[in-house]
Amino acid sequence: MLQLSNDLSFDTADGVETGNSGDMAALNLSRLIAAAADAIADHAEALTALDQAIGDGDHGLNMKRGFEAVRGEAEAFSAKPLPEALKAIGTKLVMTVGGASGPLFGTFFMALGKEISAEPDRVNLTTAFGKAIDAVAARGKSQPGQKTMLDVLYPVHQALTQGKIASEIADVADNAAEATIPMRALRGRASFLGDRSIGHMDAGARSTALLVRTVAETIGERT
Numbered sequence: 462m463l464q465l466s467n468d469l470s471f472d473t474a475d476g477v478e479t480g481n482s483g484d485m486a487a488l489n490l491s492r493l494i495a496a497a498a499d500a501i502a503d504h505a506e507a508l509t510a511l512d513q514a515i516g517d518g519d520h521g522l523n524m525k526r527g528f529e530a531v532r533g534e535a536e537a538f539s540a541k542p543l544p545e546a547l548k549a550i551g552t553k554l555v556m557t558v559g560g561a562s563g564p565l566f567g568t569f570f571m572a573l574g575k576e577i578s579a580e581p582d583r584v585n586l587t588t589a590f591g592k593a594i595d596a597v598a599a600r601g602k603s604q605p606g607q608k609t610m611l612d613v614l615y616p617v618h619q620a621l622t623q624g625k626i627a628s629e630i631a632d633v634a635d636n637a638a639e640a641t642i643p644m645r646a647l648r649g650r651a652s653f654l655g656d657r658s659i660g661h662m663d664a665g666a667r668s669t670a671l672l673v674r675t676v677a678e679t680i681g682e683r684t
């Protein structure tokens with residue numbers, strides 16, 4: 462029985478943990494991988510359409526290729542301790558997604574694997590998530606406000622530190638992706654467009670929000 466839902470459901474304002482902890486070892490990683498790959502596959506065309514508007518139109522295909530590759534090895538990944546599994550997923554994404562986003566998503570999962578414990582509680586998850594997104598920012602030489610995936614990752618981290626529950630975190634992610642629409646892109650291909658990047662949602666922000674919602678909902682429904 463997955464216990465992270467208990468961790469995610471604590472709602473103390475100061476982030477003091479009140480739920481069960483240390484039970485993420487029971488996390489059904491293969492189910493999470495399948496749900497993430499399904500979400501990306503279901504939205505591949507929409508992600509491509511976003512990237513067509515202000516990029517080169519490959520983001521949906523890139524993500525689908527990467528997550529199908531991860532799905533193909535879900536059994537092997539799930540047999541590993543969580544840190545090793547996340548590092549292996551990151552490595553696979555770097556090798557298969559391509560584009561700018563491949564190394565960035567790969568860095569996220571590899572850094573998360575480096576920082577997370579085998580049986581993380583909410584505090585460890587939050588700290589590891591924070592370090593993983595800092596690693597993405599370092600890799601991309603980017604920061605929030607530049608119309609990238611970081612504009613979803615940082616608000617999600619903030620929601621984690623605030624002790625928000627899974628459904629609230631998923632909403633924060635969606636709203637953060639929407640909030641990239643009026644931004645001017647300062648990183649990635651979209652930045653070549655200058656002001657013409659304004660008025661479109663960032664594709665990487667959207668795919669990140671999709672993954673956040675999928676993880677939150679899969680864990681929230683007690684896999």
Ligand code: ADP
Nearest residue numbers: 520560561562601603609610648649664665666
């Ligand atoms: P490419 O831009 O090479 O075609 P993708 O289309 O797969 O790669 O991914 C584009 C997404 O990657 C963007 O929507 C943005 O969210 C993200 N991205 C690009 N460059 C950076 C960066 N320097 N820092 C953070 N995210 C970035």
Ligand code: MG
Nearest residue numbers: 516517519520
């Ligand atoms: Mg692209």
